Amino acid sequence: xxxxxxxxxxxxxxxxxxxxxxxxxxxxxxxxxxxxxxxxxxxxxxxxxxxxxxxxxxxxxxxxxxxxxxxxxxxxxxxxxxxxxxxxxxxxxxxxxxxxxxxxxxxxx
Amino acid sequence: xxxxxxxxxxxxxxxxxxxxxxxxxxxxxxxxxxxxxxxxxxxxxxxxxxxxxxxxxxxxxxxxxxxxxxxxxxxxxxxxxxxxxxxxxxxxxxxxxxxxxxxxxxxxxxxxx
Numbered sequence: 001x002x003x004x005x006x007x008x009x010x011x012x013x014x015x016x017x018x019x020x021x022x023x024x025x026x027x028x029x030x031x032x033x034x035x036x037x038x039x040x041x042x043x044x045x046x047x048x049x050x051x052x053x054x055x056x057x058x059x060x061x062x063x064x065x066x067x068x069x070x071x072x073x074x075x076x077x078x079x080x081x082x083x084x085x086x087x088x089x090x091x092x093x094x095x096x097x098x099x100x101x102x103x104x105x106x107x108x109x
Numbered sequence: 110x111x112x113x114x115x116x117x118x119x120x121x122x123x124x125x126x127x128x129x130x131x132x133x134x135x136x137x138x139x140x141x142x143x144x145x146x147x148x149x150x151x152x153x154x155x156x157x158x159x160x161x162x163x164x165x166x167x168x169x170x171x172x173x174x175x176x177x178x179x180x181x182x183x184x185x186x187x188x189x190x191x192x193x194x195x196x197x198x199x200x201x202x203x204x205x206x207x208x209x210x211x212x213x214x215x216x217x218x219x220x221x222x
Binding site for chain 1: 213214
């Protein structure tokens with residue numbers, strides 16, 4: 001059964017304190033791995049798609065990487081406006097997105 | 110990227126009634142989906158909305174409870190029928206573009222009394 005596990009569930013950082021979020025997955029036939037950001041009361045906002053092991057993508061203070069079993073979302077020198085829930089999802093060979101439970105990030109000034 | 114709008118953004122409904130949620134995409138997309146997100150939880154796929162034919166439902170979701178229409182490539186509706194308090198949730202529409210990227214609408218927050 002396809003499964004996506006994110007850790008930690010919650011993360012508190014001081015402004016400027018870099019860290020990483022983890023997404024571990026087991027899937028039969030990975031077509032892609034997605035990262036989304038979700039603010040309270042809003043729909044998920046697309047950040048990145050990764051397709052193959054070794055791939056990396058960057059956007060401002062965020063960098064996503066992918067291996068055969070997990071993905072990391074690195075946050076460099078975060079700011080309070082980076083506070084949100086970050087969702088990881090795998091796109092399997094049935095054409096469905098399977099979401100993890102998310103990591104809620106709080107960045108304090 | 111696709112921009113998705115949903116109506117209504119929120120509603121409070123009485124037990125036993127039905128609510129229809131509309132989803133409009135600003136560009137042609139390959140697939141459309143409906144998700145549910147319960148408070149503090151992640152997203153659960155309800156069904157894939159198929160253009161001009163019956164939706165494909167996930168385990169635990171049935172057409173009588175969640176009828177879905179998709180009359181064209183950019184529009185879909187989800188009805189939550191015979192509502193109970195357990196149906197209180199956020200309902201999200203999403204659409205996939207030709208690059209297999211899924212974009213999400215802002216969600217409809219439903220409260221059933």
